[in-house]
Amino acid sequence: MDLFEKVTSNMGPLGARAGQAHGYYTFPKLEGEIAPRMVFRGKKMLTWSLNNYLGLCNHPEVRKVDAEAAAEYGLGYPMGARMMSGNTNKHEELEQKLSDFVKKESTILLNFGYQGVLSAIDALVDRRDIIVYDAESHACIIDGVRLHQGKRFVYAHNDIANLEKQLERATRMAEQTGGAILVITEGVFGMSGNQGDLKNVVALKEKFEFRLFVDDAHGFGTLGETGAGTGEEQGVQDQIDLYFSTFAKSMASIGAFVSGDKNIIDYLRYNMRSQIFAKSLPMPLVIGALKRLELLQTRPELKGNLWKVVNALQSGLKDAGFNIGTTASCVTPVILNGTVEEAMNLTKDLRENFSIFCSIVVYPVVPKGVIMLRLIPTAVHTMEDVNETITAFRDVQQKLQSGEYKKAFDGVEAEL
Numbered sequence: 001m002d003l004f005e006k007v008t009s010n011m012g013p014l015g016a017r018a019g020q021a022h023g024y025y026t027f028p029k030l031e032g033e034i035a036p037r038m039v040f041r042g043k044k045m046l047t048w049s050l051n052n053y054l055g056l057c058n059h060p061e062v063r064k065v066d067a068e069a070a071a072e073y074g075l076g077y078p079m080g081a082r083m084m085s086g087n088t089n090k091h092e093e094l095e096q097k098l099s100d101f102v103k104k105e106s107t108i109l110l111n112f113g114y115q116g117v118l119s120a121i122d123a124l125v126d127r128r129d130i131i132v133y134d135a136e137s138h139a140c141i142i143d144g145v146r147l148h149q150g151k152r153f154v155y156a157h158n159d160i161a162n163l164e165k166q167l168e169r170a171t172r173m174a175e176q177t178g179g180a181i182l183v184i185t186e187g188v189f190g191m192s193g194n195q196g197d198l199k200n201v202v203a204l205k206e207k208f209e210f211r212l213f214v215d216d217a218h219g220f221g222t223l224g225e226t227g228a229g230t231g232e233e234q235g236v237q238d239q240i241d242l243y244f245s246t247f248a249k250s251m252a253s254i255g256a257f258v259s260g261d262k263n264i265i266d267y268l269r270y271n272m273r274s275q276i277f278a279k280s281l282p283m284p285l286v287i288g289a290l291k292r293l294e295l296l297q298t299r300p301e302l303k304g305n306l307w308k309v310v311n312a313l314q315s316g317l318k319d320a321g322f323n324i325g326t327t328a329s330c331v332t333p334v335i336l337n338g339t340v341e342e343a344m345n346l347t348k349d350l351r352e353n354f355s356i357f358c359s360i361v362v363y364p365v366v367p368k369g370v371i372m373l374r375l376i377p378t379a380v381h382t383m384e385d386v387n388e389t390i391t392a393f394r395d396v397q398q399k400l401q402s403g404e405y406k407k408a409f410d411g412v413e414a415e416l
Contacts, residue, residue, distance in 0.1 A: 013364045034058055036381045045357040046385055048375040053222050054302040055380035056292050057252040065291040069284035078280045086280025094286050102228050102243055104259035108269050111281055113246030113256035118144040119274035120258055128179030130170040136189050160200045167208045187216030187230030193327030195230050202239040211241040221250025221296050222330050227303050251292040255281050305379040313377050316390045332375040338400055343371040345405035346396050354392035
């Protein structure tokens with residue numbers, strides 16, 4: 001069979017609906033200034049789907065620094081991979097300041113979070129080693145695990161008893177192979193919003209020998225007294241061996257980093273193929289990240305405003321009878337029951353008649369029969385935004401329960 005014929009004959013559960021979804025439910029285009037209200041298909045929408053937790057995207061100081069750095073350096077400098085010709089004092093300054101902030105000895109900058117996590121896992125383990133990871137880990141972790149040529153064991157999400165069982169299996173295997181064990185989990189799980197049980201994970205170090213890698217993309221900047229993340233929030237930051245986060249959430253930019261002891265970061269610096277063989281992070285992104293980190297550290301009111309909105313939204317939704325799962329972070333899922341078709345019609349109603357834009361999550365990301373509306377609050381949302389959203393959600397939930405979304409809504413399939 002022809003390769004292209006083979007793969008295109010089965011587009012997958014999401015791709016199979018591309019004809020009716022593309023440009024509206026998938027790959028939508030939000031236009032205008034990044035803000036709580038943006039334009040979608042010519043209409044202003046109250047938007048809850050932007051990873052701009054602290055509102056730094058359009059902060060005037062950030063915009064000024066971004067523009068000045070772009071004007072001075074362009075996007076080409078430094079030219080080349082950091083190991084060869086792409087290192088600068090600014091890159092090293094950012095690494096040191098990140099290390100100080102997350103209370104780790106050393107840091108390596110990464111071009112992208114997804115690529116960075118995958119490549120870090122690949123560099124850390126060989127075929128003799130065993131990976132033990134949380135069942136609800138982000139796709140970048142799953143793909144990193146898939147690259148692993150040795151054994152891997154998955155434990156039920158946040159189930160410490162099951163993690164202990166998998167560590168027992170991993171320990172027996174490591175004794176046979178002469179390898180080591182890497183445990184991987186998240187600080188905040190991006191769909192459910194609940195925190196990884198880091199406190200009880202690290203407690204198992206008293207019984208088992210393993211190293212812990214934590215992906216804290218959603219916790220960095222939003223959790224902990226200083227904003228240093230989930231480890232700080234739970235009082236175990238010093239027991240996380242490798243701490244990862246991205247600039248794409250609280251920092252509202254591009255790039256990422258991994259922090260840990262100097263010896264292991266030096267190892268990664270010389271062995272992470274995605275960094276050795278890729279162009280260095282452009283200077284405007286580095287200088288912009290320095291400014292964003294400065295504001296994150298010196299403007300606690302940003303995190304304070306964020307949590308005012310988060311608390312109002314989440315408590316308001318719960319008071320209105322909505323199921324928001326087990327979230328213990330800013331990520332706010334609203335969990336409903338219905339088919340993919342009902343989810344599409346509900347979302348169409350929200351956008352066209354209530355001017356509310358939020359992300360829709362359906363199978364295979366969540367189980368069949370589940371509709372998840374995922375809201376990302378930010379420091380620049382208002383109480384008016386919160387109240388407007390809860391009122392609209394009440395209306396669409398009533399329609400869903402009464403069966404109104406079982407048939408095509410306003411000719412949705414014909415329009416798409």
